[in-house]
Amino acid sequence: MTNSAVKPIPTGMHSLTPHLICDGAAEAIAFYVKAFNAVELSRLPGPNGKLMHAMLRIGDSTLMLNDEAPDWGMLGPKKLKGSSIALHLYVEDVDAAFARAVAAGAKVTMPLADMFWGDRYGQLEDPFGHRWSMATHKRDVTAEEMQEAMRKGVM
Numbered sequence: 001m002t003n004s005a006v007k008p009i010p011t012g013m014h015s016l017t018p019h020l021i022c023d024g025a026a027e028a029i030a031f032y033v034k035a036f037n038a039v040e041l042s043r044l045p046g047p048n049g050k051l052m053h054a055m056l057r058i059g060d061s062t063l064m065l066n067d068e069a070p071d072w073g074m075l076g077p078k079k080l081k082g083s084s085i086a087l088h089l090y091v092e093d094v095d096a097a098f099a100r101a102v103a104a105g106a107k108v109t110m111p112l113a114d115m116f117w118g119d120r121y122g123q124l125e126d127p128f129g130h131r132w133s134m135a136t137h138k139r140d141v142t143a144e145e146m147q148e149a150m151r152k153g154v155m
Contacts (some may be wrong), residue, residue: 012062018087019064022128023076025051028065031127032056035104036089036097038063058089077129086123086131094120094136106132116149117141 009015022028032038038056048050050067057063068076077083091097098112101124108129109122119135126132141149 011098012057014061017062017064019127020130021068021074022065023068023078024128025054025067027096029056029126031104032058032063033135035101035106035126037100043147044132049107059091063087077131083131086133088133090135090136090137092136094122094134096111098122098124098134101126101132101134114138116154117146 012083036058038058038109039098041055041057044053053066055062055064068074105127106124112122119137120138121135124132
């Protein structure tokens with residue numbers, strides 16, 4: 001029986017929610033808490049001690065994650081030898097947030113810089129192989145200004 005009062009998108013969730021597969025999901029949670037000020041919302045351990053599901057809040061967004069489950073085809077980026085995606089995180093102070101993530105164990109893959117599209121921006125890889133980009137929006141730029149900066153090779 002369907003309850004018409006149930007929201008199709010639960011309160012606090014967005015239409016699109018990243019769901020990460022981690023080799024060591026409990027350790028990943030600890031890293032995300034330290035590196036990105038994540039707040040753990042829930043954790044569902046499986047019978048084998050692995051995490052079947054967990055939810056974190058980073059800023060105003062939810063991140064889901066679980067341990068690898070090779071029998072179900074769920075492998076993390078290290079087992080896959082890389083990731084084809086990056087998670088983008090906007091923060092109030094990217095310099096402080098970036099430094100906190102690096103201190104927690106993230107590897108810098110692109111140092112912070114002021115970019116032509118108006119963001120102060122950089123990229124990291126977390127200890128579990130997931131790629132992150134981080135930014136603080138510093139100035140509004142028109143499409144024409146972006147095109148001109150790209151033509152000039154300005155970052």
